[in-house]
Amino acid sequence: MKKVILATVAGAVMMIQAPLAMSEEVASLRGDNNLDVEAQMFEKKKQVQVQGGIKRSWDLQPPSIPHDIEKDRVSLQENTCMRCHNKENHEKEKAPEIGETHYKDRDGKTLTKLSSRRYFCRQCHTPQADAPALVENTF
Numbered sequence: 001m002k003k004v005i006l007a008t009v010a011g012a013v014m015m016i017q018a019p020l021a022m023s024e025e026v027a028s029l030r031g032d033n034n035l036d037v038e039a040q041m042f043e044k045k046k047q048v049q050v051q052g053g054i055k056r057s058w059d060l061q062p063p064s065i066p067h068d069i070e071k072d073r074v075s076l077q078e079n080t081c082m083r084c085h086n087k088e089n090h091e092k093e094k095a096p097e098i099g100e101t102h103y104k105d106r107d108g109k110t111l112t113k114l115s116s117r118r119y120f121c122r123q124c125h126t127p128q129a130d131a132p133a134l135v136e137n138t139f
């Protein structure tokens with residue numbers, strides 16, 4: 001019985017020590033603050049505005065958002081992106097209409113409305129900021 005308890009204690013000590021040793025080598029994007037201290041607010045970057053859109057890196061890439069979306073809201077009640085990107089308003093707003101795939105349901109049937117699979121625009125489309133990359137990226 002004593003042996004079992006000893007082994008458990010040794011195991012627990014190792015589990016506590018291992019992360020401590022590792023934390024010295026792995027730098028977290030969160031910085032050096034402990035988890036029980038409030039995180040430092042990151043510097044907010046201005047979203048870039050690019051006339052004519054941002055060039056895609058490959059054909060079927062969800063295009064990056066070339067404008068500010070600070071005031072846009074996507075929730076159960078509203079989707080402000082669709083005010084400009086829907087069939088009815090896009091010409092007036094000089095905005096491209098959502099792609100054809102955005103009207104398809106999961107069985108490939110074409111719907112008259114935006115498919116729920118494409119409701120959360122920012123799942124795929126992201127605004128851009130003029131900022132250095134947080135981590136190295138060779139893609």
Ligand code: HEC
Pocket residue numbers: 050051052053054062063064065066067069072073080081082083084085093094095096121122125
């Ligand atoms: C007030 C109208 C308006 C609203 C609201 C709006 N957009 Fe746009 N959007 C535009 C216009 C205009 C363009 C074209 C800009 C250009 O090409 O110069 C555009 C371009 C885009 C593009 C680039 C398309 C391409 O083919 O390059 C994406 C993606 C996009 N918007 C996504 C969004 C998302 C996501 C939201 C909501 C978070 C949103 N937009 C809200 C007007 C709007």
Ligand code: HEC
Pocket residue numbers: 059060061062063079081082085096097098099100101102114117118119120121122123124125
């Ligand atoms: C699951 C990923 C996904 C979601 C969610 C999504 N899109 Fe897209 N979007 C894409 C991809 C991929 C393309 C490029 C291929 C295409 O047109 O389908 C695209 C293309 C576009 C384009 C350019 C169309 C063109 O013909 O140039 C616009 C504008 C756009 N999306 C707006 C939106 C808006 C607004 C929403 C939310 C209502 C949204 N997307 C949600 C993946 C997505």
